[in-house]
Amino acid sequence: MISLNQLKKVFTTKDGPVTAVDHIDLQVAEGQIYGIIGYSGAGKSTLIRLLNRLEDPSGGNIQIADWKMDQLSEKELRQARQEISMIFQHFNLLWSRTVRENIAFPLEIAGVPKEERMERVDELIDLVGLSGRGDSYPSQLSGGQKQRVGIARALANNPKVLLCDEATSALDPKTTDSILELLVDINKKLGLTIILITHEMHVIRKICHRVAVMEEGKIVEEGEVLEVFRRPKEAMTKEFVKQVTEPEETQEAAGELFTDTDNHIVYQLTFVGGDAKKPLINDVVKTFDVTVNILQGKISHTQHGPYGSLFVAMEGEDNEVSKAITFTREQGVEVEVIYND
Amino acid sequence: MIDFLFPNVNWESVLYATLETIYMSVVAVAFTFLFGIMLGLVLFLTDKDNLWDNRILKAITAAFVNTFRSIPFIILIVLLIPFTQLIVGSFLGPSAALPALIIGAAPFYARMVEIALREIDKGVIEAARSMGASNREIIFKVLLPESMPALVSGITVTSIALVSYTAMAGVIGAGGLGDLAYRVGFQRRDDDVTLIATIVILLIVFAFQYLGDRISHKLDKR
Numbered sequence: 337m338i339s340l341n342q343l344k345k346v347f348t349t350k351d352g353p354v355t356a357v358d359h360i361d362l363q364v365a366e367g368q369i370y371g372i373i374g375y376s377g378a379g380k381s382t383l384i385r386l387l388n389r390l391e392d393p394s395g396g397n398i399q400i401a402d403w404k405m406d407q408l409s410e411k412e413l414r415q416a417r418q419e420i421s422m423i424f425q426h427f428n429l430l431w432s433r434t435v436r437e438n439i440a441f442p443l444e445i446a447g448v449p450k451e452e453r454m455e456r457v458d459e460l461i462d463l464v465g466l467s468g469r470g471d472s473y474p475s476q477l478s479g480g481q482k483q484r485v486g487i488a489r490a491l492a493n494n495p496k497v498l499l500c501d502e503a504t505s506a507l508d509p510k511t512t513d514s515i516l517e518l519l520v521d522i523n524k525k526l527g528l529t530i531i532l533i534t535h536e537m538h539v540i541r542k543i544c545h546r547v548a549v550m551e552e553g554k555i556v557e558e559g560e561v562l563e564v565f566r567r568p569k570e571a572m573t574k575e576f577v578k579q580v581t582e583p584e585e586t587q588e589a590a591g592e593l594f595t596d597t598d599n600h601i602v603y604q605l606t607f608v609g610g611d612a613k614k615p616l617i618n619d620v621v622k623t624f625d626v627t628v629n630i631l632q633g634k635i636s637h638t639q640h641g642p643y644g645s646l647f648v649a650m651e652g653e654d655n656e657v658s659k660a661i662t663f664t665r666e667q668g669v670e671v672e673v674i675y676n677d
Numbered sequence: 678m679i680d681f682l683f684p685n686v687n688w689e690s691v692l693y694a695t696l697e698t699i700y701m702s703v704v705a706v707a708f709t710f711l712f713g714i715m716l717g718l719v720l721f722l723t724d725k726d727n728l729w730d731n732r733i734l735k736a737i738t739a740a741f742v743n744t745f746r747s748i749p750f751i752i753l754i755v756l757l758i759p760f761t762q763l764i765v766g767s768f769l770g771p772s773a774a775l776p777a778l779i780i781g782a783a784p785f786y787a788r789m790v791e792i793a794l795r796e797i798d799k800g801v802i803e804a805a806r807s808m809g810a811s812n813r814e815i816i817f818k819v820l821l822p823e824s825m826p827a828l829v830s831g832i833t834v835t836s837i838a839l840v841s842y843t844a845m846a847g848v849i850g851a852g853g854l855g856d857l858a859y860r861v862g863f864q865r866r867d868d869d870v871t872l873i874a875t876i877v878i879l880l881i882v883f884a885f886q887y888l889g890d891r892i893s894h895k896l897d898k899r
Contacts, residue, residue: 417809428800489808
């Protein structure tokens with residue numbers, strides 16, 4: 337569906353050339369939700385702007401559906417853009433138009449006759465859950481509602497691809513979740529391919545099928561979301577994964593627990609996919625002569641199943657404990673000793 | 678009572694002069710709005726990395742705007758006499774004042790248009806481009822509607838300047854209230870005529886201001 341080949345973008349600045357996107361190769365399959373994560377300055381914003389040619393590439397090829405994006409004339413590019421729509425961090429709605437008129441805007445550009453336009457707008461308003469707000473102006477809406485208008489506007493011309501440029505970064509956590517749910521919903525309903533960039537691993541975890549980690553204009557790691565969570569290879573990726581799996585307070589809280597009690601060895605168990613649902617702890621306690629003390633745990637859901645980590649202290653004969661650990665590993669759960677006095 | 682306060686005022690000529698002033702102001706405002714927006718768009722769009730990025734066109738337009746904005750109006754009228762004769766056919770009467778009024782005011786307004794356009798969120802223009810809008814659609818569906826309240830307040834300020842320009846134009850034979858105040862009020866020392874001309878001009882200015890504020894406020898949905 338989307339294929340980038342040696343894509344490159346160099347900006348000329350007063351301090352010399354800056355390579356924002358450095359020879360990127362990337363494939364995105366149809367119907368996928370593909371996340372690109374990176375800190376600000378990693379080049380992800382430039383990358384997503386290259387896709388619909390808001391920025392012109394300095395080299396390489398971009399293929400989206402049947403469009404060779406880097407070779408289009410102005411006119412063809414405008415047509416292609418009707419099939420590759422975009423939503424933005426700051427929504428970018430026209431404040432002079434009502435919700436209805438904002439959603440109708442891309443339809444006007446596509447030359448859809450007025451009556452059809454109005455029908456389509458009503459459908460879209462229902463789809464994004466804004467019924468009854470059609471005649472409001474953007475200034476009368478909350479951030480989440482504005483992004484819903486942005487999404488409706490982006491879907492107006494039945495695009496094949498939706499580009500999300502930090503679409504939830506200006507929203508509070510609750511609103512972020514509702515917008516993410518809406519995105520998953522349209523991805524399923526319309527089979528739309530979605531590419532999103534973000535600096536929040538939470539967003540990737542929640543809705544993406546695949547993820548690419550960007551650093552200094554390059555993709556340093558790429559793969560299935562769950563796989564990347566299970567075995568992050570690069571330091572950058574590990575940092576992002578930590579954002580979701582380890583709540584900040586874990587280390588501190590755990591630290592206190594370890595010193596206060598007679599928990600001598602603390603293990604971190606990492607569950608991925610279906611494993612998280614098995615009654616593992618129960619099995620361990622029943623099979624082996626050990627006591628298991630659960631200190632802290634967290635399970636998150638991704639598009640490919642649950643992902644979680646559990647901090648436990650295990651007491652018992654060394655022999656039994658090591659058998660229990662082996663058993664746990666055999667169940668596909670990663671075990672790591674994080675504290676041992 | 679009125680005759681006592683204004684013994685020298687010929688009310689019929691005041692009415693006639695008022696209509697001339699209104700005519701000059703309204704027509705000049707209309708054309709200034711049009712040409713000012715055109716010039717302002719060129720100034721804005723020829724910027725680096727903007728839709729019509731063009732350094733030469735930008736330099737020419739900016740030079741034109743700066744030149745005509747800087748020439749004192751009273752001199753501009755005199756300078757433009759040959760040009761006025763060419764288009765209007767005469768350099769006397771209210772219509773003959775129009776070219777000078779418009780050429781004097783449009784560059785002034787163009788700068789305000791440029792500022793108003795710069796105030797538009799770049800993201801909105803980017804959004805329109807991402808939807809496949811052509812430059813023409815961006816101008817007419819995004820730039821102008823989004824900046825309209827500022828464009829209206831700008832033309833309000835300009836229209837007030839224009840009313841005072843019409844008074845100056847009166848001095849070289851354009852008619853209107855300025856002409857009345859100068860010929861009758863000043864040259865014949867009929868101070869009451871000067872006073873009444875002033876009052877009427879103030880009323881016209883207030884009316885423009887009121888109308889401009891109302892429209893601008895109504896358009897602003899932010």
